[in-house]
Structure formats: structure tokens, C-alpha cells
Amino acid sequence: MTGRAMEAGREALLTVAGLKKNFGGVKALEKLDLTIASGELVGLIGPNGSGKTTAFNLLTGVFKPSGGRIVFRGQEVAGNRPEQNARLGMARTFQNIRLFRDLPVIDNVAVGLHMRHGAGFWPTVLRFPTAARSESKIRERALEVLEILDLRDRAGDLVANLPYGDQRKVEFARALATEPVLLLLDEPSAGMNPHETAELGATISRLHRELGLTIILVEHDMKMIMTHCQRIHVMHQGRILAEGSPMEIQRDPRVIEAYLGRRREGAHAVA
Numbered sequence: 001m002t003g004r005a006m007e008a009g010r011e012a013l014l015t016v017a018g019l020k021k022n023f024g025g026v027k028a029l030e031k032l033d034l035t036i037a038s039g040e041l042v043g044l045i046g047p048n049g050s051g052k053t054t055a056f057n058l059l060t061g062v063f064k065p066s067g068g069r070i071v072f073r074g075q076e077v078a079g080n081r082p083e084q085n086a087r088l089g090m091a092r093t094f095q096n097i098r099l100f101r102d103l104p105v106i107d108n109v110a111v112g113l114h115m116r117h118g119a120g121f122w123p124t125v126l127r128f129p130t131a132a133r134s135e136s137k138i139r140e141r142a143l144e145v146l147e148i149l150d151l152r153d154r155a156g157d158l159v160a161n162l163p164y165g166d167q168r169k170v171e172f173a174r175a176l177a178t179e180p181v182l183l184l185l186d187e188p189s190a191g192m193n194p195h196e197t198a199e200l201g202a203t204i205s206r207l208h209r210e211l212g213l214t215i216i217l218v219e220h221d222m223k224m225i226m227t228h229c230q231r232i233h234v235m236h237q238g239r240i241l242a243e244g245s246p247m248e249i250q251r252d253p254r255v256i257e258a259y260l261g262r263r264r265e266g267a268h269a270v271a
């Protein structure tokens, strides 16, 4: 399906049609079709190797597609560079945390803001007054974003000294600092214990609700997906296998088969 969100009368923020990606002989994405409505919190799930991360890499411009279309906010963005899509309002986090561990939290968040509002490389390095002004605005804004994630008190701490769950939140803060309309979260619960995972799920839900963000959540933690997502897209072998509410997905025989088939090979099971 691509039409269910539209039936609810909401405008499409992102439409993906016939998206393909080959790596040599490997068809990582066979034919991806997906429509995400503005304001949704959707889950993108699927067995290991089904193409979820590849989809994120194509959406954000890390890889160029081998074919197909990506329309974001009414513009064709397939083949754009990551910074072009960031300027259009896409932000993402990665499966493995990618922070500057030996820098303070606030500097990590400011990186996201520099990408969007910075004075530019030379004015910053040469400390022109314009750069200083924009630098102080950036720090002010970084503190506001940290406040949203209850991390303002840790602004001056080195990332390396934060618990793992808080490091994830710093990643979120850095993504939020770019003021995205679409946030792509790639397995945010990876490496977390059940308590941290539950807290993170609540944080994602809150960001969705309070900031009106559209979020696509790639996750293997089925409890988080089933609790917080309104709609779920299931990928299998580079395509969408099924789409529906958490209840519909849990009962879908095709989904159960896709997961059980893979579980025999040691992958995660649904529900």
C-alpha cells in the first residue's frame, strides 16, 4: 500500500516509488514503494538484511539510487547530496553512535547547527565579529535543544562520561538542532538494556507529539515499535512486504513467515 495515510486525509511528506539499489550483484533494494504522511510516527521493520539501512542511506543521500524516485516536500531528491537533504529538513541518527566522544555535549549539538546556520568556515576560524555573534546564537540554540531532551545540565560534560542512553539523546539533540521536519532513526535502541529502551521509546514519542515531527523508526525491538508506532511498514528482500497497524502486522501470516523463516537462520522474531 501507499494510500492508507492519504485516506486519513494527511498530506504526503515523503513518497518513494520503485526505489532500487544494487551493490555489484547484490540487490539491496529491489523495488521500494513507500508513502509517509506529514506528522506520522511510522516503524520500518524487517529481518536482517532486508534493506532498511540501505533505504535510509538512499533517502538521506549517502548513496545514489540505481533507479526510482524519492519525492520529499514536493521535490525530487533522489541523487541529492546529504547536505542538500539536510537543508530541506531531513535528519538522521545512525545504528552506531557517531559522536565526538572527547568533546563536550554542547559542542556535539552545535555541529548540527553549524551545518544549517553557521557563519561559514573562514569567518569562524578567523573569529570575525559576525562569526562570534552567530556562534553565541548557536550555543544558545544548542542549549534550548538540550533542554528539550532534559540534558541541559550535562551541556559541559564530555560525551564519553555520559551513560549510553544519554549519549543516544545527544545524537537526537544534534539531529533536532538542524530543525528537521523528518527524522530517520536507525535502530536507536541498539546496545541498550530494556529499561533504557523503554525510556528511549517514551522520548521518541514525546518528540513526535510535542515537536510535531514526522519520524521513521527502524528498530528490532518489537515492543518499542508496537507500543509507539501508529503504522508499520515491513520490509523483506528489498521490498515492502506488508503495511498496517501494529495489530494487523502482528497477525499478518506473510510477516510471521518472513520472520520465522529468518529465525531459523538466527535472526530476530516479530513480537
Ligand SMILES: Nc1ncnc2c1ncn2[C@@H]1O[C@H](COP(=O)(O)OP(=O)(O)OP(=O)(O)O)[C@@H](O)[C@H]1O
Pocket (backbone or CB within 6 Å): 023, 026, 027, 028, 029, 046, 047, 048, 049, 050, 051, 052, 053, 054, 055
Ligand atoms: N555497502 C554495501 N555493499 C554491498 N552490499 C551491501 C552494502 N550495504 C548493504 N549491502 C547488502 O544489502 C542488503 C541489505 O542490507 P541492509 O544493511 O540495508 O539491511 P538491513 O535491513 O538494514 O539489515 P540489519 O537489520 O541487519 O541492519 C544486505 O544483503 C547487505 O549485505
